[in-house]
Amino acid sequence: MERLSPLSYAFLAAEDVDPTSCLVIGSLAVLDGPAPHVDEVRALVASRLPTVPRYQQRIAPSRLGLRAPSWQDVPDLELRRHVTVRQVPAPGGRAEVAALMAEAMAERMDRDRPLWDVTVWTGLADGRWGLLSRVHHALADGVSGTGLYRVVFDSEGPADEPPPTPPGTAPGVPVRSLVAAARGALALGAALLPVTREGLLGPLDGARRYAWTEVGIAETEGVRRELGVTVNDLVLSAISGGLRELLLERGRQPDAHALRTLLPVSSRAPGTAGHPGNEVTLMLSMLPVEHDDPVARVLAVHERVTSLRRAHEPEAGVVLQALAGLLPFPVLDRGLRWGLRLPQQQISTVTTNVPGPRTPLTCLGRPVRHLLPVVPIADRVRLGFAVLSYGDRLAFGITADATSTPDVDNLALEIGDAWRSVLVGR
Template sequence: MDHLSPLDAAFLDIEDADPHASLAIASVAVVEGPAPSQDEFLAFLRAKLHVLPRARQKLVRVPLDLGTPGWEDDPAFTLAYHVRRTALPVPGGDAELSALVARIMGQRLDRDRPLWEYWVVEGLEDGRWAIVAKVHHCLVDGVGGTMLYDVLYGDAPPPEHAPDADPGLLALLGAVVTSPLRTARLVTSAVSGLVSLLGSLLPVHASSLFGPLGTARHYRIVRTSLAEVKEVAHAFGATVNDVVLAAVSSAYRAVLLARGERPDPESVRTMVPVSVRGDRRMDNQVSLRLAFLPVDSEDVVDALAAVHERFAALKEGNEAEAGHAVTELARHEPFAPLSWSIRLGAMLPQRSIVTVTTNVPGPRGPLDVLGRRIVEILPYVPIAVRIRTGIAVLSYADRLTLGITADYDSNPDVDVLAAALRDAFAALSVAAKARVTPSPPAATSRSRAGTARRRTRAARPGAAPR
C-alpha cells in the first residue's frame, strides 16, 4: 500500500481538527462554448483516468495513527459520481459564478471515496461554460494542480509515481554516513532557518482580520494583466511576487481603514507557500515563508519597496529550506505523535498568521478541452484555523487572476478587499509608467521609493481608474 507523506497527511489532520474547514483546493477553467454533453465529458475523463494519480483510490487510516494513511483502490468507484453538472442563473457573470464556487468549496469531500470532484457548469455569459476542479489538498499542491492541467488538456507526460512516504530511519542514517558534509550543511541551514521561522510566529497585533470561522465562504475574482505586472516589477527592480504582495498589502490596509481599525505594521502576517518541487510527482512539495505585510505604508510604491526588502531577507534566512527539512525529517519519525500534535495545534487559537497568499505559475500557453479554448483559469485557496481570508494567484497565458476566499460571516465587506486590489494594481502600473529612468532595486533604498512616490502622487490606490 502506498502511503501519504507526513505533509500530505497534515492537511487531513488540520481538517479533522477544525469542524469549519474544508481543505480542498480548486481551479475554475472558463471555456468557450458550447458545453459538451455529460456523456461526452465523461468519455473525455474516462480516457484520462490512467494518467491521474489516485483518481480511483480512497484513503485508508492506519489504526491508532501508527503510520500515515494509505491508498487503496475503491471497489465501488463510479466516474459519474465524481462528475457533477449544474448551471448558473442569468446573467451568468462573475457574481453568479463566484457564489457557486463558494458553495461547492464550502462542502467537504467524502472521505469514503476518492477525494476529488469535477463540476461542469453551464450558463456562463457570452455562451461560455466552466469546469470546477475540486481536489483535496492531501493529494496535490498548487504547482501539482498546474501539472494536472498540462496532463489533462495539454501534451505533457503523465506525472511520476510518488514513492512510499516512509523510507525508514536506516535511510536517514545512511545519508549521514555516505554524505556527511552535505548532511551537515543541510542541518546547519535547517537550524538557522528554524530560528528565523520560530521568530516569525510571535502573535500579531489583534484585528478583525483573524478569528473563529464559520463553514460558509465568499469567493471573489480579480483580474490583471501579467505583462503589466511584469512591467511594474522591471521598473522597480522587484519580482512579480513582490508586486502581488504589495497590492495585497494595500488591499488589506484599505479593509482595516474601512473597518475603522489602525493598519499597524505588525497586524497582518501572511503565509506564503514556496514550492520545493524537484520532480513531476503530484503530491505536496511545498514549504513556507512568513512575513508582515506593510499595511502601514500609505503609498503602494512604498509597500512594494518594503515587500522586496523583507522577502529578500527571508530568502537569505533559509526559512523555506528549514520547513522543507522538517517535513523530510518527519518521514522518519513515528507518525502518531506527529499527527496528534498537528490536531492539537489546529484546535488551539493561533494568533500568528492572518492570511495566506499563494502565487502559482500556471500554463504558459493556451489550452483546449474537447476542441474548445480555455479562456481563463481562476484559482481557489482554502482557509482554516482562524485565517479568515486567503488569496490565490495564478498566471495563465497573458493574464494574472486572483481568487479571494473569505469567511462569510466575518467578511461582509469582501468587495472592499477586491476593489482595493484592483486599485492597487492600477496604481502600480501608473507609477511604473511614470518613471523616467530605471532605478536600482527597490531594496537598496527606501528613499528612492519615496522619490518615486512623490513623482506619482496621483497614482495612489483609490486615485487611479480601474
C-alpha cells in the same frame, strides 16, 4: 504501499479538528460555448485517467492507527460521482458565479472515494460554460494540483517547457547545511509572535464568500526592471494595498505588525510539477500595510521576502517536515490534533502563487478564456489569496469567511487598483 506524508496527513487532521474547514483546492475554467454534455466530459476524463494513477486511489487508514494512512487502488471507480453537472443560477453573471464558487468550495469530499472531482457548469452569461476542478490538499499541493488539467484540457500551442521558478516559490529547495536550517528555524520562531489585535483573525462560520480580479503581467515589465522587483513582489504588494484599504474601512490601524501571511514555497525538484503529493515548505512575512505609497510598499515586500530567503526559512521548513516523518505516527497524530485545537494568533492570511499554463487551453475544442483559482481557509484565518497565471494574465482568487468578511468584492477591486497604482506611482 505509499503512505501519506506528515504534511498531507495534516490537511486531513485539520478537517477532523475543525468542522467549519474544507481543505480542498481548485480552479474554475471559463470556456466559450456551447457547453458539452456531461457524458462527453466523462468520456474524455475516462480516456485520460490512467495517466494520473493517484486519481484512481483512495485513502485507507492503517489498522489500529499505528501508521499513517496509505493510498489504495480503487478498481471500480464510479466516474459519474466524480464528473457531474451543475446549473449556474440566472443570469449567470459575476455575482452568481462567485456565489456558486463559494458554495462548491465549502463542500467536503467523501474520503471513501478518490479525492478529486470535476463539475461542468452550465448557464454562464454570454453563452459560456465552466469547468470546476477540485482536488483535496491531502492529494496535491498548488503546483501538482494543476496536474488535473492534463485530464480535461488540451493545449492549443506546443507543449510548454518546464515552467520557470514560479513567483514566490523555490523548486528543489536545497538544505545547504544544518547551520542554514538552524538559522531558518530561528527566523521561523521569531515570525511566530502574535500579530496585533488590529488584524483579521477569528473563528470561521463554515460558509464562504469568493471574489476575483484579473490583471496583466506584461504591463509591469518596465516597473519590475526599474525597481528591481519580481512579479511576486507586485502580487504581495497589491494584496497588501487591498488589505490596507480594508483595515482603514473598518476603522482599524494598518500598522507594521497587523498582518502576517503564510507563503507556501515549492520544494519540488525540477520536472516534478505533475507528480502528486505535497512538496512544499513555507515563509512567514509581515505585509507592509503601513505604507500608503505603492512604490514604498512593493520595495518593502521585496526587502522582506529577500531577507526571509537569506535567513533560510524555506530550508528550515523542509527539515522540520523531515523530522516529523521520523516520529511514530500516533505521536505525530496526537501532536497535530493538539496543536490544531489551539487558537493560533500568528498567521492572518495565506497567499499562494502558482504558475499556470502559458499556452492557450481547450476542452473538447472549446477555448478556455479564464482560470480562476481558489484557496481554502481554516484555523481562524478568515482570508486567503490564490494567484494563478494563465498566459499573460494573473487571476487573484479571494476566499473569505462569509460572516466576518462580507466586503470581499470591494477587496478584489482594491487589489486590482493597488496592482495598477504602482505602474503610475513610480
